[in-house]
Amino acid sequence: MPASSIKSIVSLVKGCVETSPNLEIALESNPSSLSIEKLQQFKADGSINRLSIGIQSFQDSRLKFLGRDHSSENALQSLLDAYKVFNSDRDTVSCDLMFGIPGQSETEWIRELNWLFDNINDSSHWNALKHMSLYQLTYEPGTPLWRIAVKSSIADFNPLKTSDVTAAMYEAAVALLHTRTNLRHYEVSNYAMPGHESVHNMAYWKGWDYIGVGPGAHGRYSDDAKSERIKTMKFVKLDAYIQQCKSIDANGTQIRKKMYDNVAIMKELIVVGLRVKQGICFENANNLAFGADVRQVVNWDAVERFRKLKLLASDDKKSFLQPTERGLAVIDSILLDLLL
Amino acid sequence: MKFIVRVLRVGESRTHIDHGKSTLADRLLEATDTTETISTTASGGGNKANQRVLDKLAVEKSRGITVKAQTASMFYTHPVSKITYLLNLIDTPGHVDFSYEVSRSLSACQGTLLLVDACQGVQAQTVANFFLAFSENLAIVPVLNKIDLPASDPQKVLRQLETAFDIDSSANVLQVSAKTGLGVPALLERVISDIPPPQSPVSKTEPFKALLFDTWYDSYVGVVCLVAVHSGQIRKGDRITSHHTKLSYDVISLGIMHPEQTATPSLSAGQVGFLHLGMKTTRDANIGDTFYAATTSPPPTPFPGFKPAKSMVFAGAYPIDASEFPKMQDAIDRLTLNDASVSVARESSTALGQGFRLGFLGTLHMDVFRQRLEEEHDSTVINTAPSASYQVAYKDERKVQGMEWNENFGRNVKIIRNPADFPEPDELGNVEAFYEPIVVGTLITPVEYVGGLMELCGTHRGEQLEYTTIDENRVLLKYKLPMSEILTDFYDTLKSRTQGYATFDYEESGYARSDLVKVNLLLNGHRVDALATIVHRAAAERVAKTWVKRLKGVVERQLVEIVIQGQVDGKIVSRESVSALRKDVTAKLYGGDVTRKMKLLEKQKAGKKRMKAVAGGIQLPQEAFLSLINGVEDSGDSSGGKKKK
Ligand SMILES: Nc1nc2c(ncn2[C@@H]2O[C@H](COP(=O)(O)OP(=O)(O)OP(=O)(O)O)[C@@H](O)[C@H]2O)c(=O)[nH]1
Ligand SMILES: [Mg+2]
Numbered sequence: 002m003p004a005s006s007i008k009s010i011v012s013l014v015k016g017c018v019e020t021s022p023n024l025e026i027a028l029e030s031n032p033s034s035l036s037i038e039k040l041q042q043f044k045a046d047g048s049i050n051r052l053s054i055g056i057q058s059f060q061d062s063r064l065k066f067l068g069r070d071h072s073s074e075n076a077l078q079s080l081l082d083a084y085k086v087f088n089s090d091r092d093t094v095s096c097d098l099m100f101g102i103p104g105q106s107e108t109e110w111i112r113e114l115n116w117l118f119d120n121i122n123d124s125s126h127w128n129a130l131k132h133m134s135l136y137q138l139t140y141e142p143g144t145p146l147w148r149i150a151v152k153s154s155i156a157d158f159n160p161l162k163t164s165d166v167t168a169a170m171y172e173a174a175v176a177l178l179h180t181r182t183n184l185r186h187y188e189v190s191n192y193a194m195p196g197h198e199s200v201h202n203m204a205y206w207k208g209w210d211y212i213g214v215g216p217g218a219h220g221r222y223s224d225d226a227k228s229e230r231i232k233t234m235k236f237v238k239l240d241a242y243i244q245q246c247k248s249i250d251a252n253g254t255q256i257r258k259k260m261y262d263n264v265a266i267m268k269e270l271i272v273v274g275l276r277v278k279q280g281i282c283f284e285n286a287n288n289l290a291f292g293a294d295v296r297q298v299v300n301w302d303a304v305e306r307f308r309k310l311k312l313l314a315s316d317d318k319k320s321f322l323q324p325t326e327r328g329l330a331v332i333d334s335i336l337l338d339l340l341l
Numbered sequence: 342m343k344f345i346v347r348v349l350r351v352g353e354s355r356t357h358i359d360h361g362k363s364t365l366a367d368r369l370l371e372a373t374d375t376t377e378t379i380s381t382t383a384s385g386g387g388n389k390a391n392q393r394v395l396d397k398l399a400v401e402k403s404r405g406i407t408v409k410a411q412t413a414s415m416f417y418t419h420p421v422s423k424i425t426y427l428l429n430l431i432d433t434p435g436h437v438d439f440s441y442e443v444s445r446s447l448s449a450c451q452g453t454l455l456l457v458d459a460c461q462g463v464q465a466q467t468v469a470n471f472f473l474a475f476s477e478n479l480a481i482v483p484v485l486n487k488i489d490l491p492a493s494d495p496q497k498v499l500r501q502l503e504t505a506f507d508i509d510s511s512a513n514v515l516q517v518s519a520k521t522g523l524g525v526p527a528l529l530e531r532v533i534s535d536i537p538p539p540q541s542p543v544s545k546t547e548p549f550k551a552l553l554f555d556t557w558y559d560s561y562v563g564v565v566c567l568v569a570v571h572s573g574q575i576r577k578g579d580r581i582t583s584h585h586t587k588l589s590y591d592v593i594s595l596g597i598m599h600p601e602q603t604a605t606p607s608l609s610a611g612q613v614g615f616l617h618l619g620m621k622t623t624r625d626a627n628i629g630d631t632f633y634a635a636t637t638s639p640p641p642t643p644f645p646g647f648k649p650a651k652s653m654v655f656a657g658a659y660p661i662d663a664s665e666f667p668k669m670q671d672a673i674d675r676l677t678l679n680d681a682s683v684s685v686a687r688e689s690s691t692a693l694g695q696g697f698r699l700g701f702l703g704t705l706h707m708d709v710f711r712q713r714l715e716e717e718h719d720s721t722v723i724n725t726a727p728s729a730s731y732q733v734a735y736k737d738e739r740k741v742q743g744m745e746w747n748e749n750f751g752r753n754v755k756i757i758r759n760p761a762d763f764p765e766p767d768e769l770g771n772v773e774a775f776y777e778p779i780v781v782g783t784l785i786t787p788v789e790y791v792g793g794l795m796e797l798c799g800t801h802r803g804e805q806l807e808y809t810t811i812d813e814n815r816v817l818l819k820y821k822l823p824m825s826e827i828l829t830d831f832y833d834t835l836k837s838r839t840q841g842y843a844t845f846d847y848e849e850s851g852y853a854r855s856d857l858v859k860v861n862l863l864l865n866g867h868r869v870d871a872l873a874t875i876v877h878r879a880a881a882e883r884v885a886k887t888w889v890k891r892l893k894g895v896v897e898r899q900l901v902e903i904v905i906q907g908q909v910d911g912k913i914v915s916r917e918s919v920s921a922l923r924k925d926v927t928a929k930l931y932g933g934d935v936t937r938k939m940k941l942l943e944k945q946k947a948g949k950k951r952m953k954a955v956a957g958g959i960q961l962p963q964e965a966f967l968s969l970i971n972g973v974e975d976s977g978d979s980s981g982g983k984k985k986k
Contacts, residue, residue, distance in 0.1 A: 329926065332926050
């Protein structure tokens with residue numbers, strides 16, 4: 002996408018709504034589509050101040066497995082270029098990496114991270130290291146990746162379950178980033194320097210409203226007058242989406258709505274809220290649920306049990322609920338017992 | 342339909358499991374136009390030919406065995422005399438665990454077809470059961486089945502019949518194929534000539550009197566009663582009285598099983614049919630009860646009723662979700678209506694809450710009952726490991742609650758059907774003796790496997806009573822065995838060691854003194870009462886070790902480390918652990934993923950409903966309790982099932 006398009010979208014949005022002075026405008030990109038000039042245009046014309054680069058791996062063999070068209074060499078170059086261009090205090094460059102790729106060992110993974118940090122350090126961009134996303138490779142049944150994974154029958158590999166090997170990779174990365182960088186683990190797969198957390202992603206996890214534009218995009222908005230929260234989903238098929246955009250009464254975007262019932266709203270707030278280290282502040286959450294008490298969907302006996310196991314933190318007033326570092330790693334299992 | 346009132350009943354009685362009773366029933370129903378004939382000789386008809394219409398239960402279809410006796414009425418016109426007869430057929434189970442069904446059915450029979458597989462010959466069950474039918478004074482029509490198979494050897498089997506039962510092989514024993522229908526017309530003629538009509542059929546003008554010999558629950562009409570009419574006649578709207586409850590009912594509808602419920606204007610002496618009486622509760626229907634015309638005065642002498650079944654094995658049954666206890670009570674009430682051989686008592690467990698202690702005739706019976714609860718009544722049950730019923734004699738009886746008089750020992754004993762009731766370590770000093778139930782097992786095996794079976798019985802504390810060669814290559818063994826020994830993997834091992842060729846049957850044979858101990862399992866230091874078992878001291882450590890290993894095999898990793906320990910006499914003798922789950926979290930969850938995640942969560946939560954939290958939140962799968970006794974691989978289908986190896 003050329004920077005000029007970004008520019009016109011940004012100015013259109015700014016013309017419609019009032020925006021805050023520290024507005025985050027984020028762009029996701031592949032390393033292969035980035036050059037210094039492009040980066041500069043994004044920053045200058047597009048007023049982009051957050052850039053996430055989907056690098057995935059710095060090992061060529063792993064990139065090949067993942068079907069990426071970039072090399073580790075140009076990935077590193079793009080990242081360092083981005084650091085160079087997005088160098089102001091309010092700029093953030095993030096780098097997405099993956100672990101748990103078949104064949105990858107914990108040693109290789111940690112060596113990869115250290116190698117990256119060494120390079121950032123050696124090129125004197127250490128202060129630009131403000132955000133990272135480290136994802137465990139997940140397999141969706143039915144995808145080509147799933148089939149490859151099943152066929153490759155790697156030892157200790159079960160696409161359905163997290164093995165001890167991937168658990169060790171996750172834990173090792175948490176520990177390494179904690180000791181070696183200034184980044185804080187703030188969500189399951191995300192690490193940031195304080196103040197550089199991804200604002201738009203936090204919106205999902207905190208249960209705020211968001212508008213999704215484009216085919217397949219999702220949105221949530223609250224109708225406070227009716228105490229209703231509305232889900233929007235756009236056509237996934239491009240043709241149908243274009244048709245819809247052209248018709249006038251559909252207002253160009255929205256195609257399907259689903260009302261939530263209140264219990265669903267509350268459960269969703271818990272599920273997304275416990276993915277962040279900060280956890281859930283029930284005062285805020287109750288506001289988002291139109292004043293209902295979100296605590297009613299929580300099994301507090303289970304909370305008590307998880308508190309004793311040091312997997313969750315809370316206070317006796319039940320004003321907040323927070324996963325501990327260990328709790329975060331197993332939050333899906335916790336949620337099964339936690340939600341009523 | 343017009344027919345000569347000469348009524349016969351055919352009990353197609355106890356032969357060995359799999360000899361083809363239900364398949365033959367299909368052919369008989371077809372030959373009498375009760376069901377549509379399906380081409381069995383055509384190569385494509387294979388599947389349908391094997392439909393076994395009288396195996397009506399889902400469990401019978403899935404396991405391929407009959408567990409419930411089923412009745413069907415058929416009209417048969419003799420080809421020569423052109424007289425039409427009403428025949429009542431009862432297809433009975435072959436497996437020893439369902440023998441109660443057979444003994445019940447015999448009361449409504451005048452004759453029995455003794456079906457013997459012409460390939461396999463006389464089996465352990467054939468021996469045991471021939472004499473039962475014989476003792477009931479029933480006409481016995483021996484029939485060789487499966488003669489279509491190339492491997493069949495009718496001559497050899499005829500010789501076996503002669504040696505075993507003194508059946509004259511020259512007496513023109515019928516040879517049929519239940520699969521192809523070969524010989525079935527001749528069999529029907531033989532039924533008419535060899536099986537007598539009911540003794541002194543009493544005239545229609547006599548007052549109505551009938552034996553209630555089966556009941557079941559139908560979700561539309563409620564309790565359905567199956568009766569054998571002894572005298573008189575009954576019509577819709579007639580008023581009848583139950584001898585047992587003294588309650589009276591107006592007959593809402595009635596008819597015969599043809600093979601499904603088919604309304605008829607009346608039922609008369611000699612007929613078997615169903616009645617809808619609008620009974621309020623399942624408790625009002627009692628197998629063996631006598632119904633009579635409400636106007637009969639004085640009330641007639643009732644039928645003697647049925648001997649209650651004697652439970653051999655006991656197991657706890659608990660709802661997974663404690664709130665489902667009332668629903669489970671309902672399900673059990675309805676199912677025991679159809680299976681009176683199950684004994685039911687309430688019990689409670691610290692680990693599992695409110696539940697029941699159910700008594701069964703064997704472990705296959707137990708498995709089938711649990712499966713029926715799930716399939717027919719949507720009630721998911723935690724089944725604890727089965728246990729025999731033990732007895733304890735005490736030195737000072739005053740210290741003990743719940744003693745019962747034991748006729749055979751001539752003293753008071755305490756009966757223990759649940760390992761939780763076993764004396765605690767501090768009470769053991771007061772125990773004078775433990776007694777365990779003993780069975781006499783009959784094994785028939787090809788001679789080459791005798792060594793293996795003798796060893797098997799040896800390791801199961803068996804004591805040989807008899808060794809008979811029944812023909813050039815088969816041997817009959819009789820062993821005295823503790824009941825508890827055959828509750829475990831005994832039957833499966835027997836089948837696997839003999840490639841499925843050996844057969845086993847047993848009958849109870851009193852109690853014997855024994856050195857018993859209780860094995861406890863502990864989860865993270867908490868004793869779980871529902872996981873305990875009672876064993877002979879010599880086996881205690883081995884059991885404690887294998888059970889701990891097996892439990893480890895079925896417990897999934899959870900949020901805490903789980904330490905599993907086996908304890909005998911208060912001493913820990915085995916230990917395994919399951920390490921805590923380290924990571925279980927979705928890597929990416931952004932806007933578009935939330936809906937899917939919520940759906941997945943609901944699905945997983947539903948899956949968790951089959952888990953039971955015990956001892957401080959440790960979750961055990963429903964099968965965990967039962968898998969202990971048979972090992973993990975065997976849990977769906979424990980001992981006694983029809984497994985062909
Ligand atoms: N080839 C052949 N197979 C037969 C014949 N009769 C029965 N079978 C097969 O033998 C198996 C057992 O038949 P069933 O009719 O279920 O036997 P059953 O005696 O009712 O068994 P239980 O009710 O469990 O005691 C089935 O697979 C039948 O298809 C026969 O005449 N010839
Ligand atoms: Mg059968």
